[in-house]
Amino acid sequence: MPIPNYTLSSKYAAPSKTLGATTARFGVGPQGRHRQMAGTGEAVQIVGGGPGAGTTVSFGGDSTIMEARVALLFYGGAWNNLALSPNCDNIQSAVQTLLATPYTSQLIDYQCNGATNGSIWNRVITNPPGNPFDPNDCGGVVNDLINNYYSTLPLYNRPNFYAFFLPPGVTCQQPGNGAHSNDGNVYYSWQLYGSLNFITQVFSHELVEAMTDPNGNAWQVDPRDSGPNGTWNEICDVCGNAALPVNGVMAAAYFSTSYKACVVPQPDPPPPPPPSLPNGDYEISCARFEYHNQNAYIGFIGGNWNGQDWVMFESDAIKRMQKGELAFYTLADGERANVSIGISQTNNQYLTTSPDGTQQNNLDYIASHSQCKIPPDVPYWV
Ligand SMILES: [Zn+2]
Numbered sequence: 001m002p003i004p005n006y007t008l009s010s011k012y013a014a015p016s017k018t019l020g021a022t023t024a025r026f027g028v029g030p031q032g033r034h035r036q037m038a039g040t041g042e043a044v045q046i047v048g049g050g051p052g053a054g055t056t057v058s059f060g061g062d063s064t065i066m067e068a069r070v071a072l073l074f075y076g077g078a079w080n081n082l083a084l085s086p087n088c089d090n091i092q093s094a095v096q097t098l099l100a101t102p103y104t105s106q107l108i109d110y111q112c113n114g115a116t117n118g119s120i121w122n123r124v125i126t127n128p129p130g131n132p133f134d135p136n137d138c139g140g141v142v143n144d145l146i147n148n149y150y151s152t153l154p155l156y157n158r159p160n161f162y163a164f165f166l167p168p169g170v171t172c173q174q175p176g177n178g179a180h181s182n183d184g185n186v187y188y189s190w191q192l193y194g195s196l197n198f199i200t201q202v203f204s205h206e207l208v209e210a211m212t213d214p215n216g217n218a219w220q221v222d223p224r225d226s227g228p229n230g231t232w233n234e235i236c237d238v239c240g241n242a243a244l245p246v247n248g249v250m251a252a253a254y255f256s257t258s259y260k261a262c263v264v265p266q267p268d269p270p271p272p273p274p275p276s277l278p279n280g281d282y283e284i285s286c287a288r289f290e291y292h293n294q295n296a297y298i299g300f301i302g303g304n305w306n307g308q309d310w311v312m313f314e315s316d317a318i319k320r321m322q323k324g325e326l327a328f329y330t331l332a333d334g335e336r337a338n339v340s341i342g343i344s345q346t347n348n349q350y351l352t353t354s355p356d357g358t359q360q361n362n363l364d365y366i367a368s369h370s371q372c373k374i375p376p377d378v379p380y381w382v
Contacts, residue, residue, distance in 0.1 A: 002082075002089070003072075003074065003079075003088050003089065003092060003119075003122050003123065003124050004122075004123055004124070005077075005080070005123065005124050005125075005126050006123035006124065006125050006126065006145065006149060007125070007126045007127060008125065008127045008141065008144050009144055009147070009148055043102075043265065043266055043267075043268050043269065044106060044256075044259065044263050044264075044265045044266065045244055045263060045264045045265070045266055046259055046261045046262070046263055047239060047242040047244065047253040047261070047262040047263065047264060049239075049240050049242060049262075050238060050239045050240065050242065050253070050255065050261055050262030051221070051238045051239075051255065051262075053260045053261075055221060055222070055238065055255065055260065056221075056222045057110075057219055057220065057221050057222065057235070057255070057257055058219075058220060058222050058224055059218060059219055060213075060216075060217035060218050060219075060220065060224070060226060061217060061218075062214070062215055062217040062218045063214065063218065064110060064111060064112050064211060064212055064213075064214065064218050064219065065112065065160060065161060065187060065210060065211040065214050066111060066112050066113060066211075067112070067113055067114050067115070067116075068104075068112075068114070068115035068116070068160065068161045068207060068210070068211050069115075069116055069117075069118070069121070069158070069159045069160045069161065070095070070099070070115055070116065070117045070121075070159060070161045070162075070163055070207065071117075071121035071122060071123075071145075071150075071159035071161070071162045071163065072088075072091065072092055072095060072117060072121070072122040072163055072165065073122070073123055073125055073141070073142075073145075073162055073163065073164050073165065074088040074091075074122075074123070074124045074125065074165050074167070075125045075127075075129040075133075075141070075164050075165065075166055075167070075190075076124075076125065076126075076127070076128050076129050076166070076167040076170065077124070077126040077127075077128065078128075078167035078168065078169075079124045079165070079167055080124055080126075084167075084168065086195070086196040086199065088122075088124060088165070090196055091165060091196065091199055091200075091203075092117070092119065092122055094196055094199075094200050094249045095117055095163075095200065095203060095249075096117050096119075097247050097248065097249050098200060098204065098246055098247070098249040098251055099115050099116055099117055100247075101246045101247050101249075101265075101266070101267050102265045102266070102267060102268075103204065103246045103251050103264070103265055103266075104207075104208060104211070104265075105265045106254070106256045106258065106259070106263050106265050107208060107211060107212060107254075109256050109257040109258050110211075110212040110218075110219045110235075110257075112211045112212055115161075115207060115211065118157065118159070120153070120157070121150070121158075121159040123145070123149075125141065129166060129167075129170055131169070131170045131171065132170075132171045132172055132173045133166055133170055133171065133172045133173065133190070134172075134173050135172065135173070135174055135179065135181060135190050136183070138162065138164055138181070138183065138186075138188040138190055139182075139183020139184065139186045139188070140183070141164075142162045142183070142186045142188060143183075143186060145162075146186075160187070161187050161188070161189075161207070161210060161211075162186070162187070162188040162189075163188070163189045163190075163191075163203055163206070163207065164188060164189065164190040164191070165190075165191060165193070165199065165203075166190065166191065166192055166193055167193055168193045169193070170192070170193065171192070172190070172192060177191060177192050177194070177198070177202050178190060178191030178192060178202040178203075178205070178206050179191075179206065180206040180207075180209055180210035180214075181215075182214055182215045187210055187214045187215075188210075189203070189206035189207065189210055191203060191206065196250075197243075197250040198250075200249050200250045200251060201241075201243045201250045201251065201252050202252075204243075204250075204251040204252045205236040205241075205252035205254075208235065208236060208252065208254045209232075209234040209235060209236050209237075209254075212234070212235055213232060213234050213235075216230070216232050219234075219235065220232060220233050220234055220235075221233045221234065221235060221237070221238045221255060235254045235255040236252045236253065236254045236255075238255050238262070239252070239253040239254060239255060239262035240262075242262055242264075243264070244264040244266075246264060246265075246266055246267070247267060251264055252264075274379040274380060274381060274382050275308075275310065275379065275381050275382075276381060276382050277305060277310060277312070277320075277326060277381055279325040279326065280326065280327075281326075281327045281328070281329065282303055282305060282326065282327070282328055282329075283303050283328070283329055283330065283331050284301045284302070284303055284328050284329070284330050284339060284363065284366065285302070285303045285304065285330075285331075285366070285370060286301070286302040286303065286311075286366060286367075286370045286371060286372035286373075287300065287301050287302065287363050287366045287367035287370070287371070287372060288300040288301075288302075288311075288367055288371050288372045288374070289367045289368075296364075296367075297314075297348075297350060298314050298350060298351055298363050298364070298367055299313065299314055300312065300313060300314060300372050300374070300380075301314060301317055301328065301351065301363070301372070302372035309372075309373070310381040311372045311373075311374055311380055311381060312380055312381045312382065313380055314350065314351055315349075316380070316381075316382050317351065318341055318349050318350075318351065320382075321341060322341070327339075328351070330353055330357065330360075330361040330362075330363070330366065331361070332357070332358050332360030332361045333358055333360060335357055335358045335360075335361060336357070336361075337353040337354045337356070337357025337358075337361035337362075338353070338354045339351050339352070339353055339354075339363070340352060340353075340354065351363055
């Protein structure tokens with residue numbers, strides 16, 4: 001779906017001058033080439049090359065952005081050109097992918113907790129940004145959007161942070177690939193155009209720094225650099241522009257006080273596959289009833305293989321029997337009874353023992369006398 005256009009209201013004719021935007025201080029973004037490291041998929045990846053273990057942070061006393069609701073503002077009608085690579089859709093999609101991961105989870109070290117993007121907040125601003133761009137325009141543009149658009153949204157569905165993306169060819173009056181700042185209580189970031197990896201790395205860098213140090217007087221790494229011309233020594237700055245992909249989206253490493261290192265939190269690795277019985281014949285030595293409309297049926301079967309207790313859904317056992325992979329039998333008083341698949345009057349499949357076995361070989365008897373134990377944290381076998 002295309003990102004809707006927004007045209008600034010006529011009173012906002014000459015940005016930065018008419019609305020009296022403050023000459024905001026700003027946190028400088030990465031300037032050098034960013035380093036990209038190979039990922040290993042652990043839940044929290046520690047990135048080498050960060051500051052030493054003796055690194056400390058300090059809190060200036062002003063609020064953080066505890067939960068960021070991020071609007072993506074593509075500044076300039078040039079963004080309506082979807083032939084750009086990356087285009088605004090690519091960037092929106094990458095940001096939404098990233099923010100759906102636990103990437104911001106370690107910001108809990110700074111009492112921040114998560115960031116989201118709603119497509120309804122994102123706009124292509126059709127007015128051209130200045131070139132070179134003056135970041136002090138951001139506050140005025142956001143205020144125009146608040147007055148004419150965001151204020152029409154329900155209170156619970158409004159952004160509280162604004163990320164500006166400049167189109168190709170637009171430079172900035174201030175140094176760096178991007179930065180974050182504020183105009184009163186409007187908090188924003190801006191950044192230059194580049195590859196998708198470059199854009200998401202700068203975006204994530206500015207986002208986590210803006211959340212933890214929105215106006216330059218919250219969390220910084222010591223020694224703080226909050227003076228009028230300070231560059232703010234923030235939690236990504238000390239990580240040497242390190243970045244790692246998170247679900248395929250390049251994201252900046254940030255300093256974690258818990259790990260005393262630069263980290264890139266990753267999604268938890270997928271759970272290990274459930275244990276599986278190798279193809280073969282197995283004795284069923286326990287079973288367990290389930291109930292449907294108060295009618296008992298065999299829900300689980302189990303046994304012991306290779307010193308391990310196994311428990312399997314009857315339905316999974318039937319599937320593997322039908323593939324010819326598994327066969328089952330029961331064994332009581334030296335009498336062996338093969339287990340086969342029966343079909344009920346209503347076409348339900350169930351396991352049943354051959355009729356010539358002893359009564360003790362009957363699965364119902366086993367379920368009544370030798371019930372499988374199902375510890376809550378043990379996966380069922382397949
Ligand atoms: Zn920074």
